[in-house]
Amino acid sequence: MELLITNGIVYDPINQISGEKVDIFIKDGKIVSGVKNPKTIDAGGRIVMPGGVDMHTHIAGGKMNVGRMLRPEDGRRGIESKKKLTRACTGYSVPNTFATGYRYAKMGYTTTFEPAMPPLLARHTHEEFRDIPLVDKGAIPLLDNHWLILEYVKSGDMDKLAAYIAWMMNATKGYGIKIVNAGGGEAWGWGKNVRNLDEMVPNFDVTPAEIIHGLAEANERLNLPHSIHIHCNNLGHPGNCDTTLATFDLVKDVTSNNRQVMHATHAQFHSYGGSTWADMYSKADAIASYVNSHDHVTVDPGQVMFGDTTTMTADGPMEHELHMMSKRKWTNKDVELETGSGIIPVFYSRKVSINTIQWAIGLELVLLIKSPWKTAITTDHPNGAPFTRYPEIISLLMSKKRREEALKGVHSAINKRAILSSIDRELNWADIAIMTRASPAKILGLDKHGKGHLGIGADADISIYDISPEEDDPRKIQSALSNAKYTIKGGEIVVKDGEIVAVPEGRTYWVNPEFDGDVTKAMLEDLAVKFKDYYSVSLANYPVQDAYVPHPIEIKTRCKNAS
Amino acid sequence: MIITDVLCPFCGDLCDDIIVEVEGNKIIEVKEACETGMSKMMGHERIAAPMIRENGKLVKTTYETAITKAAEILTNSLRPLMYGWGSTTCEADKKGIELAEELGAIVDNTTSVCHAPSILALQDVGLPSCTLGQIKNRADLIIYWGSNQAEAHPRHMSKYTSFTKGFFTKEGRKGKYVMVFDIRKTTTAEVANEFVQILPGEDYRVLSALRAILAGAGDVVPFSVGGVPKGKLIEIVDRMKNSKFGVLFFGMGLTHSRGKPYNVANAISLVRDLNAHTKFAVIPMRGHYNVLGFNQVCTWSTGFAFAVDFARGQPWYNPGETSTVDVLNRGECDSALIVASDPAAHFPRKSVEHLARIPLIQIDPYASLTTELADVVLPAAIAGIEVEGTAYRMDGVPLRLRKLIEPVHLSDEEILSRILSKVREIRGD
Numbered sequence: 001m002e003l004l005i006t007n008g009i010v011y012d013p014i015n016q017i018s019g020e021k022v023d024i025f026i027k028d029g030k031i032v033s034g035v036k037n038p039k040t041i042d043a044g045g046r047i048v049m050p051g052g053v054d055m056h057t058h059i060a061g062g063k064m065n066v067g068r069m070l071r072p073e074d075g076r077r078g079i080e081s082k083k084k085l086t087r088a089c090t091g092y093s094v095p096n097t098f099a100t101g102y103r104y105a106k107m108g109y110t111t112t113f114e115p116a117m118p119p120l121l122a123r124h125t126h127e128e129f130r131d132i133p134l135v136d137k138g139a140i141p142l143l144d145n146h147w148l149i150l151e152y153v154k155s156g157d158m159d160k161l162a163a164y165i166a167w168m169m170n171a172t173k174g175y176g177i178k179i180v181n182a183g184g185g186e187a188w189g190w191g192k193n194v195r196n197l198d199e200m201v202p203n204f205d206v207t208p209a210e211i212i213h214g215l216a217e218a219n220e221r222l223n224l225p226h227s228i229h230i231h232c233n234n235l236g237h238p239g240n241c242d243t244t245l246a247t248f249d250l251v252k253d254v255t256s257n258n259r260q261v262m263h264a265t266h267a268q269f270h271s272y273g274g275s276t277w278a279d280m281y282s283k284a285d286a287i288a289s290y291v292n293s294h295d296h297v298t299v300d301p302g303q304v305m306f307g308d309t310t311t312m313t314a315d316g317p318m319e320h321e322l323h324m325m326s327k328r329k330w331t332n333k334d335v336e337l338e339t340g341s342g343i344i345p346v347f348y349s350r351k352v353s354i355n356t357i358q359w360a361i362g363l364e365l366v367l368l369i370k371s372p373w374k375t376a377i378t379t380d381h382p383n384g385a386p387f388t389r390y391p392e393i394i395s396l397l398m399s400k401k402r403r404e405e406a407l408k409g410v411h412s413a414i415n416k417r418a419i420l421s422s423i424d425r426e427l428n429w430a431d432i433a434i435m436t437r438a439s440p441a442k443i444l445g446l447d448k449h450g451k452g453h454l455g456i457g458a459d460a461d462i463s464i465y466d467i468s469p470e471e472d473d474p475r476k477i478q479s480a481l482s483n484a485k486y487t488i489k490g491g492e493i494v495v496k497d498g499e500i501v502a503v504p505e506g507r508t509y510w511v512n513p514e515f516d517g518d519v520t521k522a523m524l525e526d527l528a529v530k531f532k533d534y535y536s537v538s539l540a541n542y543p544v545q546d547a548y549v550p551h552p553i554e555i556k557t558r559c560k561n562a563s
Numbered sequence: 564m565i566i567t568d569v570l571c572p573f574c575g576d577l578c579d580d581i582i583v584e585v586e587g588n589k590i591i592e593v594k595e596a597c598e599t600g601m602s603k604m605m606g607h608e609r610i611a612a613p614m615i616r617e618n619g620k621l622v623k624t625t626y627e628t629a630i631t632k633a634a635e636i637l638t639n640s641l642r643p644l645m646y647g648w649g650s651t652t653c654e655a656d657k658k659g660i661e662l663a664e665e666l667g668a669i670v671d672n673t674t675s676v677c678h679a680p681s682i683l684a685l686q687d688v689g690l691p692s693c694t695l696g697q698i699k700n701r702a703d704l705i706i707y708w709g710s711n712q713a714e715a716h717p718r719h720m721s722k723y724t725s726f727t728k729g730f731f732t733k734e735g736r737k738g739k740y741v742m743v744f745d746i747r748k749t750t751t752a753e754v755a756n757e758f759v760q761i762l763p764g765e766d767y768r769v770l771s772a773l774r775a776i777l778a779g780a781g782d783v784v785p786f787s788v789g790g791v792p793k794g795k796l797i798e799i800v801d802r803m804k805n806s807k808f809g810v811l812f813f814g815m816g817l818t819h820s821r822g823k824p825y826n827v828a829n830a831i832s833l834v835r836d837l838n839a840h841t842k843f844a845v846i847p848m849r850g851h852y853n854v855l856g857f858n859q860v861c862t863w864s865t866g867f868a869f870a871v872d873f874a875r876g877q878p879w880y881n882p883g884e885t886s887t888v889d890v891l892n893r894g895e896c897d898s899a900l901i902v903a904s905d906p907a908a909h910f911p912r913k914s915v916e917h918l919a920r921i922p923l924i925q926i927d928p929y930a931s932l933t934t935e936l937a938d939v940v941l942p943a944a945i946a947g948i949e950v951e952g953t954a955y956r957m958d959g960v961p962l963r964l965r966k967l968i969e970p971v972h973l974s975d976e977e978i979l980s981r982i983l984s985k986v987r988e989i990r991g992d
Binding site: 072123147333334 | 567570580653692699728729808841844858860864873955962
């Protein structure tokens with residue numbers, strides 16, 4: 001099918017198009033230079049962007065599903081009936097799979113990445129992906145607490161480390177390296193944690209700093225499209241800003257191919273000053289200042305929005321701490337040899353000083369980081385808030401007036417322990433197009449694979465919003481972004497006037513790094529021992545079968561020279 | 564042909580180390596499996612062909628005719644019930660839930676009469692848990708409560724708990740303390756270090772006493788609770804606190820004795836509280852090999868784990884109202900589709916009487932008591948032997964079932980898929 005989008009005000013930052021009237025031609029799911037017999041969409045002066053890219057959103061897998069099971073009260077909050085084309089929907093912070101796909105598409109998003117896949121449970125993540133319609137997906141496996149990785153980092157066997165990661169990408173159909181509280185997951189196997197980057201992981205004699213550095217080096221050696229994706233140690237602790245900055249510094253010496261070497265996710269939860277909850281304050285300025293003066297780190301905020309949501313993370317000890325504080329219902333799930341997770345419901349209140357400061361920090365980070373290419377808009381769904389709050393967040397970032405209104409209703413701690421009220425910056429549509437499209441695509445390394453832009457050959461994933469660039473009413477901005485006029489996915493119109501009109505299945509991106517055969521053979525001997533003696537499943541049954549990834553996009557990479 | 568690393572489609576342990584020998588599309592030998600698993604895999608008498616009841620007797624027919632009849636029954640019903648899903652693949656579950664949504668049916672699985680109280684308790688207090696390999700590698704205190712896995716999950720202790728060695732448990736059985744809490748001395752208790760006998764129906768009180776002692780309120784605990792002396796209870800709490808990694812497995816002795824979900828919530832709360840002192844996990848001993856798989860699929864596709872009523876066109880979940888036995892006892896549903904389970908053999912008399920009154924469709928490899936009530940019988944291929952697919956082990960680890968031999972019959976998924984197409988055709992969609 002051929003499509004022509006005409007009269008749109010196009011924002012395509014990767015191709016240096018910023019609010020210009022440009023025709024877009026689509027054929028066979030891709031952007032092309034011209035078409036013969038197209039169906040024409042007259043955008044009528046409305047904003048046109050590449051489809052949205054969410055680089056960090058917990059949408060699928062064991063953890064999200066236990067979250068749903070834990071919270072039927074949340075399930076009842078988002079109920080929508082089955083319609084001719086769409087399945088029934090439930091949930092607010094823990095939506096069912098169908099709702100997840102529909103709601104993203106309605107906001108003009110077409111690509112979503114699940115950032116915490118436990119390798120042993122990878123099959124589950126991919127099973128749920130199959131039931132999330134419309135959007136393309138990828139999943140980043142959790143690798144930093146894995147025994148074999150701890151052992152290779154300790155012995156300095158960088159060849160086998162890389163070989164194992166390459167094998168894991170294949171086995172899990174994964175897209176990169178996720179690190180969560182490096183070393184803390186293993187310590188949590190004994191109910192303990194690691195508190196700083198140089199503390200030894202119990203029984204493994206390796207430090208978080210060594211794990212992070214080793215994985216960053218392996219990541220670059222394997223030429224993975226994305227950098228290491230890190231949830232820093234000490235999440236949510238007052239004073240953790242020091243750990244965060246030290247983590248950034250750890251990988252300064254690692255070189256990459258023209259992109260960051262570390263993506264530090266949900267930085268809001270890692271930008272705290274103070275020493276207790278009573279004196280905790282925003283250190284967003286320190287984090288932003290580091291990011292402004294260094295090119296090897298990118299961050300996303302993990303914005304907190306007021307209201308009820310569900311926190312879920314592979315950071316098991318942190319969730320237990322939250323439980324000890326709030327006493328709310330708590331699940332934990334340790335995964336043998338590999339990782340863990342925890343879940344707890346949370347209510348972020350504008351009357352609570354800490355929550356108010358958390359809310360401010362996320363906005364501060366995005367506003368203080370000068371280059372929009374170094375950040376991306378996230379809520380760490382559903383940890384800070386459900387992804388459906390993005391339009392509201394964007395309206396806050398674009399309007400100082402709206403922020404001032406919001407500031408009036410929050411805890412007074414915001415005046416002393418945050419800096420939001422002193423920030424005048426208002427983001428423009430070009431900034432938003434970067435932070436919700438171009439930048440997350442580039443950080444993930446997807447821009448080279450047709451995502452986040454509208455150049456010739458790119459995927460025809462496009463959103464058209466019912467608003468003109470001149471409109472500055474933040475509520476109109478929020479409304480327009482909530483219900484796309486059109487969402488086009490792979491050249492097919494899937495949303496029209498905020499309604500789903502087609503439900504194609506999405507595709508799954510995964511990385512297949514090529515690596516030296518002899519090293520891989522030696523590594524597999526080590527791995528076989530792990531399965532024989534320690535895993536509760538056999539090696540033959542571990543890798544995710546092709547049947548679970550019916551629409552794969554395999555990205556092959558070539559390793560740099562062996563060390 | 565020898566096939567290794569085969570998954571056993573019987574119990575919630577989902578053993579994946581079975582060796583099977585196949586000759587001429589027949590399984591001739593099964594190694595490593597327990598007797599129950601081996602018996603299932605070696606095979607026994609099957610339903611030969613689709614059947615429809617005519618004048619009180621089941622008469623052989625074609626799939627086409629039986630599927631059309633099933634679709635007609637379901638389409639003409641106002642309140643169809645779709646129950647079972649204990650022993651089939653997630654792929655079949657997915658198709659079944661889609662059919663339920665299309666029909667506006669109630670869809671529920673065998674969880675409804677086994678671990679429903681565990682899910683209700685999870686909703687109430689959470690679930691600090693782990694995978695079975697974590698137990699194998701770390702646990703030095705293993706507790707079975709109201710669960711006799713020596714009979715129900717025969718390889719559980721040798722593969723994951725008492726009689727295995729792991730990374731931090733190199734001493735094996737010697738380094739582990741195994742306790743059994745039950746109302747009678749079971750075969751599991753015979754191989755434990757300690758058996759704690761509880762008076763029937765007193766689990767909740769014993770758990771409460773343990774929690775009180777743990778919380779430092781032992782002074783409120785009477786001389787003896789549920790038949791267990793206070794001194795023993797104090798000793799147990801000390802043992803729990805001083806373990807390096809403890810685990811509590813519980814079974815139907817806890818979920819189906821007086822107190823039901825409250826028992827389970829109390830057990831989970833005890834484990835939760837212990838995590839302030841040491842590392843402790845709790846795992847429900849799920850029965851069938853993929854009963855949890857249905858809960859997983861149902862949860863991600865509807866938001867709720869079981870007992871989902873689609874009558875409103877949207878999922879409505881209210882166990883006690885929308886759970887199968889309740890719906891049957893109220894005489895509410897006017898047809899039933901039973902997949903991979905045998906409610907006629909296991910349900911209360913009143914529920915079975917209603918099943919006998921209404922048109923009943925059965926999809927199953929084997930004839931059972933339910934077949935005696937069925938009006939349409941659709942024989943199915945055996946998941947994990949004749950059909951590939953996904954199953955979730957009791958700890959949530961998903962694995963892919965193997966196909967070992969060629970099926971004679973259609974798979975559950977295929978049958979459900981054809982019923983769905985037929986329903987849509989009848990409705991003119």
